[in-house]
Amino acid sequence: MSRSTTAHASGSSAGSPAGTPAPLLAVRDLTVSFTTPRGPVRAVKGVSLRLDRGETVAVVGESGSGKSTLASSINRLLARNGHIESGSIRLDGTELTELGEKAMTGIRGSRIGTVPQDPMTNLNPVMRVGAQIVEALEVHGRATGRAADDQAVDLLRRAGIEDAGARAQQYPHEFSGGMRQRVLIAMALACRPQLLVADEPTSALDVTVQRLVLDQMAELAAEVGSAVLLITHDLALAAERADRVVVMYRGEVVEQGPSAQVIDAPRHEYTRALLAAAPSLATPKITRTDDAPEIDSQRDVATRPATSDAVTGAGPGREVLLSLRGVERRYRLRGRREPLVAVDGVDLEVRRGRTVAIVGESGSGKSTAARLALRLETPDAGVASYRGVDLSTLGRKELKGFRRQVQPVFQNPYASLDPRWPVADVVAEPLRVHRIGDRRSRTEAVHDLLDKVALPRSIADRYPHELSGGQRQRVAIARALALDPELVVMDEAVSALDVLVQEQVLELMVQLQRDLDLAYLFISHDLAVVRLVAHEVYVMQRGRVVEHGDPVSIFDHPEQEYTQRLVAAVPGRRRVPR
Structure with missing residues (x-):
């Protein structure tokens, strides 16, 4: 700017x-x-x-x-x-x-544009995204009819959304979290406001789209003097x-x-x-290095065998928990003839006690890969397996057992915690669902879990809305640990946290891994955080893995042009911590 x-x-x-x-x-x-x-x-x-x-x-x-x-x-x-x-x-x-209030309503949107932090709760789920931008233009008298439609599509394009014409006809649930955030940015810029109040506008965006969006915001500020x-x-x-x-x-x-x-x-x-x-690409790693697997970065996945120990990061005595072999996932989208290929022939392994990260731009397929790992979706081709068992073959009883071993922690803990329940009930829910223990033993387990995530036991009687974002995320982690899982899938689990709380949560993750021999599948757009905690990293672009290996070597010396762009877009990427 x-x-x-x-x-x-x-x-x-x-x-x-x-x-x-x-x-x-x-x-x-x-x-x-x-x-x-x-x-x-x-x-x-x-x-x-x-x-x-x-x-x-x-x-x-x-x-x-x-x-x-x-x-x-x-x-x-x-x-x-x-x-x-x-x-x-x-x-x-x-x-x-x-x-x-009437006068303020006229100012909001026209003179003050707002980009809120949580896109899903700020978009109307029953309106197409293009119509929501058109509504903003029409309410403030900026455009109507076809002109408003054309402006809405142009705003989506300028906010970094590909195929904006077709996307304008879709609903918010058909967009990724990062794409929904870009829709909000387009809405905020629609009326060319004097002041743009952007509250964490890029916390859900990957670094390249973050740069594009912020550059676009800068251009608008220069253009209209906002x-x-x-x-x-x-x-x-x-x-x-x-x-x-x-x-x-x-x-x-x-x-x-x-x-x-x-x-x-x-x-x-x-x-x-x-x-x-605040982590940077110069921050020393905090993961343990004992028994670290010796892996060579897979610079061109098409030229090396997917089962090679050098590719998979095999370490002595480390059991393969999760395996994706040639998995594909396709979606039929409104307004598109051809299906969207979200995951395209991905090979990936997660071993016990290791942290494997997936990075890439919004829409690269990393969150879809996480859903395949959790058996929330099944692949259209290839095999997703856990301990060598094809997940698509699991019956109801076997699937329930799998859920005990693999637990998720999502980006927005407030959306994944029942607002009607106190923390004690939230954390104990998996124990009740799996009929583990009685009321007294579950209460003791909740207290032990709160101790593990460094939360006071007094917090058990409070409700999610009474907690800070960092406290809610710790509650989500405590709930994920309730069933003593082997693998925790963390999908952008620290991206919305401030740097002090993020540091505490990352250190907690590493300590729990040391104590419990946990494995993590860590989905993130923050390369500095990934470099800090991951043993291996997979770089995804348009559904495919383009690089794989040790995060230090990948991020310090990226060979693929796509990875080079990701690294170059990291703000303050070489700042040495104080």
């Missing part, structure tokens, strides 16, 4: 010095509270910041720091129990805190994309200034902790 020519000193003033233009957005002394059963909670405490036209400001901080509450306050979209206690929010001279408020937990992304960085901690701004200054010479201890926790 274009760098602002105006230098901003570290501090909290949101005013305009004499002789300088008024900012597009000025937040001054903002305090926001929420009413809870335990009493009022102040989520934002006296925050001040400014955005000039054409400027990008990144707000960073861990989960619960108040950064998303700040974004919601600017849009006046706080939860019902939240309210602005005091302070000012001015957009191009308009005091937003004094506007009624400002971008980027809410993110990715400090490398903030440093690369923002003119200024604002660091929040427990509802307060603890540091702000030009991005280079904040990232290269942080003054606050909390900022230094965030930087130290």
Whole structure:
């Protein structure tokens, strides 16, 4: 994004010095509270910041720091129990805190565009995606009829969606998580707003699409002179994309200034902790190296035998748990004559006690491979097997036994935890389903599992909405461990976590692997995280494996052009941790 020519000193003033233009957005002394059963909670405490036209400001901080509450306050979209206690929010001279709901409705979308974090809960599941963009254009009087349809398709194309005309006729459930996020970005940009509030807009996107989307957002900012408020937990992304960085901690701004200054010479201890926790492609691995298999990177999978020990990463005494041999998976999509080949002849093995990662762009087939591994889907060709048994041959009883051995942890723990149940019931659910133990023994098992994932036992009586994102993900891991599985399939399980919580969860994964000899199939678009924890990595492109081997050698010296692009797109990829 274009760098602002105006230098901003570290501090909290949101005013305009004499002789300088008024900012597009000025937040001054903002305090926001929420009413809870335990009493009022102040989520934002006296925050001040400014955005000039054409400027990008990144707000960073861990989960619960108040950064998303700040974004919601600017849009006046706080939860019902939240309210602005005091302070000012001015957009191009308009005091937003004094506007009624009708006036704010006219501003949202037209003058303030919003990209929320969770695409599935922010798209209408019964409307085609193109129609949802058309609706935004029509509501704000930007286009109607055929012109609106054409603009919707163009916006989808500019957001990085291939075959945008056909895709516009599909529904959100027919899109991957990353593609749904791009639909939201297209909707936010539809009316060319003055201010774009992007709350973790790329947390679900692979690095190449992330770059494309952020480049497109930058082009729009330069074209119409809009400002971008980027809410993110990715400090490398903030440093690369923002003119200024604002660091929040427990509802307060603890540091702000030009991005280079904040990232290269942080003054606050909390900022230094965030930087130290953020992985890069230079961060030392945290997986164990004892009994590590000696593998040669499979640079061209078409020229080497799939059963070679050098390819599979065979280690002495390490049993093959999961095996995919020549698996294919095809889907019939609305608006397309030819089927979409999501997985195309993939060979993959996961051995006991090892972490095998799959990386690739959104739509590369990595999540489909995970579903095949979990027997949530069956291949159209090839064989997916566990301990040598073809999964497609399992009857109901055998499949239930397989479910005990292989457990999933998904990207969005809030969507996979029943909001009506307290944590104790969520974690104990697999034990009840498999009729293991009685009420008393299950209660003891829940306490032991919470201990394993470093959560206090007192959390057992709380509900998912009362937990932070990192706590919910730990609950999901505890539930996955309830049946003592051999293999845990983690599909983007840490991508939505802030760097401090992500560091804790990754260290927890590695420790549990050491203690329990767990195997992980780790699906991720974050190459730095994969390099940190994986013993092997498979790089997928358009349903095929294009490289396979040791992640250090693959990412440090990629040979395939596709892998080179993935590595080159990693923000701050060579930053050495502090």
